[in-house]
Amino acid sequence: MREEIHETLSTTPNFQTELAAQLAELMPEVIADGKVDVEKLTELLDGDAAETSERFGLFWPGKKRALRAAQEPTTATLRPDFEKSKDWDTTKNVFIEGDNLEVLKILQKHYHAKIKMIYIDPPYNTGKDFVYPDNYKEGLDTYLEWTRQVNEEGKKLSTNADTEGRYHSNWLNMMYPRLKLARNLLTEDGVIFVSIDDHEQGQLRRLMDEIFGESNFVAQIVWEKVHTRKNSARQFSVSHDYVLCYARKKMQEPGDGGFQRSLLPRDNTSAYKNPDGDPQGPWKADPIYANNPYDADYVITKPDGTEISRPSGQYWRYSKATIDEAIRTRALIWGSGSSMPMIKRYLADVQDGMVPVTLFSRVFAGDNSSAKSEVKDLFGGKPLFSYPKPTRLIQRLIQIAGVGAGDYVLDFFAGSGSTAHATMALSASDGIFRRSISVQLPEPTLSDSEAASEGYGDIAALSRERISRAGVAIAKNFPGTGVDLGFRAYVLIDTNFAKWKVSSDVDRNQLEQHLFDLRESSSEDGVSADDLLSEILLKQGYSLAEQIAPVDVAGLNLRSVGDGIVLAYLNEHVKPTLEQLRAVTDEDPQRLIVLEDAFQGDDQLKTNLAQLCKSRGIEHWTA
Structure with missing residues (x-):
């Protein structure tokens, strides 16, 4: 009956393996003994393959390792945090606390090719402290240690001074795998905007050319971030930053699919009058x-x-x-x-809107001063964030991207929460209800900062609070619009299932102990049914905003997903009877998930359930 039972995958996709599988589908002749025959592949690409190692491109120390970091599967998952959420039962917005490299891998299963727009404002490489766990390179283990989820050795911090020989390389190693994963999430007509300054603009442009393709470059926007001259500047007083824009696939000809920028709404049509009653209108x-x-x-x-x-x-x-x-x-x-x-x-006869230009003035898109004022207004006059972006800048980008009702805007360097704020505010003002996903590392606030003095221990907590307060302000300014002003909060953790934690290089004694432990339980002690369900749904490809409710069927406490489309029984301590399971299948879900240990070793019960599910056309999954 094994073929009648589906097992939840333990990790995120292995991108190297999936790429090889795609090659096998496209060109089966390049696969020999289960491996890619590179020479054969080169032969088939004759004329399109480079014939020399002397080629144009961006190369730096650590690039191969950075690519592996993007391709390496993860067992990590997201734990729902109901207390830190707002309007959990109704919201479609999401806030995730965690290392964005791991989170981007987790999002691949459901959100692949589903994100309309990405905006990020990554850490600028200014030669000062570049404070992130091991420069974001070591993955889940480093993150868990850094956030003290594993031990009490303290947070591993590293700097990236401009005197260091790998100054640019460290920054590129951090950005490369994240942008690779981000590209997978964009819809065919999706677009990414990345804020950057002069320090890494050149490197970022070439990096994005490589990841997205030069042909998908859309624009390099110059944004006027300040309006005052700094007379203390040694050379020039810098008054701008950049926003690089790349499409997942840029439309070349009308109708061929891909990204086409939208027109900006006209701010002033009051100049059009109709004093003579012209039948053609104003x-x-x-x-x-x-x-x-x-x-x-x-x-x-x-x-x-x-x-x-x-x-x-x-x-x-x-x-x-x-x-x-x-x-x-x-x-x-x-x-x-x-x-x-x-x-x-x-x-x-006037065009429905205005063609955007690549120079964003502070009047048009806001500036640093207006961004700080927005934060002060929400926090009683206190500037709790150092470098927030103005919501008007992000709103302009959302309009240019053509983000429509129900579309997702993703920001995986959420920082001050400006993107989520901007998405909610624009949705309230124009009636086009968009959704946002925010990801932020719990980077500690400085001990002498005003944020710390106000009780905010890390940036993720402060960002959540900003989004929550912004929602209250928007509700006052736009009463009765029905816009989604909440968010579901999640926290990055390691898998809840002990059976998935063994690595391939574990020694024999450790493996024996691991198998012995599995006799007791496949899930960790103290893990709730909601924690388990969240991980299972993610790894089966469901979204982070599924409607979930507890239900009782024949004395069994289950979780219902999507109004009964999926039913899940996740109590390993109470073995269900066949009659109880028959009653569950009578509810006629499309998919039934039962925790493996709930059978308590009763293979006959498991087989009978599989038969019941088969007879009713129900997908039977275990975890």
Whole structure:
């Protein structure tokens, strides 16, 4: 009956293995003895493969290791934190506390090709302390130790001073695997925006060219972050940062799929009036000549016979045919005497919005000062974040990305929580209800900081509080809109299942002890049913916002997912009877999940359940 029972995978996907499987599907002749024949692959790509090692690209010490870090599977999972959540039962927004490298791997199963827009404001490589666990390179074990989830040895901190020989390499090793994983999450028409300053702009541009492809470069935006000159600057007073924009797949021709930037809404249409009751609607008068040449020269004859030529040094903006059509439809405003006519520009004919430009002024997108003011307004005048981004900047990016109702905006360097705040605020103002996913490392606040004095021990806690307070403010400013102002809180942890924790290089004595331990339990002591279910659902490909409720069936306490689409029995201490399991299958779920240890070694019971599920067309899963 093994083929009738599905087992939940213990880890996230192995990207190396999956890539080889895709190659086997596409080109089976390159697979020999279960391995990729690189020479054969090169032969098949003749003409498209580089013939020399002298090629253009970005190379640095540690690049191969950084790539392996992205490909390495993880057993990590996310534990729901109900107390730190807001509106758990109704919200679709998510806040995750943890190392974003591990979290991005976890998100691959469900959110692959489902994220419309990613915005990140990663740590800038300024030559000061680069305080993250081992420069973000060591994965789950380092994260757990750093956050004292494993032992009490303290947090491992490392710096990245500009005097260090691997100054750029350390930063690239941190960014490379995260961007590789992030690309997988974008929809075909998805887009990523990355804020950066001059220190690593050049390296980041080449890194993203490699990961996303040069052809998917969309724009390099210059954002005016400050408006005051710093006279203490040694060379130039820097007043800008950059935002790099890359598409998952940039649309080349209309209709061929991929990302196409959206137009920005027009902020002011009040100039369009309809004083004469024109049936074509509101209009504004527009000159018919300009400084830029138009290849036409003609004379306009007014109704009173006055002939009008273009002014000296000026040029007609429109062709004679356009002017004649305007005369026919009475869309030309003649004026008196020898005055120059004007043409009506109708609001209905104006493009639905404005084409975005690559220079974002502080008036258009906010600046550092406005960003700090937003935080102060939420925290009683206290500037608890050092370098928040203005919500107006992120809202502009959301509009350009064309993020629609139900689409996801992901920020895996959530920091001050500006992205989640911006997403909620824009949704409330335009009625397009978007969703946000935020990921933030629990980086400790500085002991002498105002944030620490206010009781916020780490940035993740402070970020959650900012999002929560922003929701309260938005509800006051936009009452009754129905916008989602909550979030589900999750925390990165190691797997809840002991059977998944053995590594491939464990010695024989450890393995024997591990197998002995499995006799007692496959799940860790003190783990709740909700913890177990969250991990199982993630590893089976469900979202972090599934509707889950406890239900009782024939005396068994189960969890119902999606209003009964999935039922899960996760109590290893109470063995169900066959009659009870028959009653559960009578509920007719699409999928039934039963904890392996709930059978308590009764293979006959397990087989009978498999038969019941098969007869009813129910998927039977164990974990």
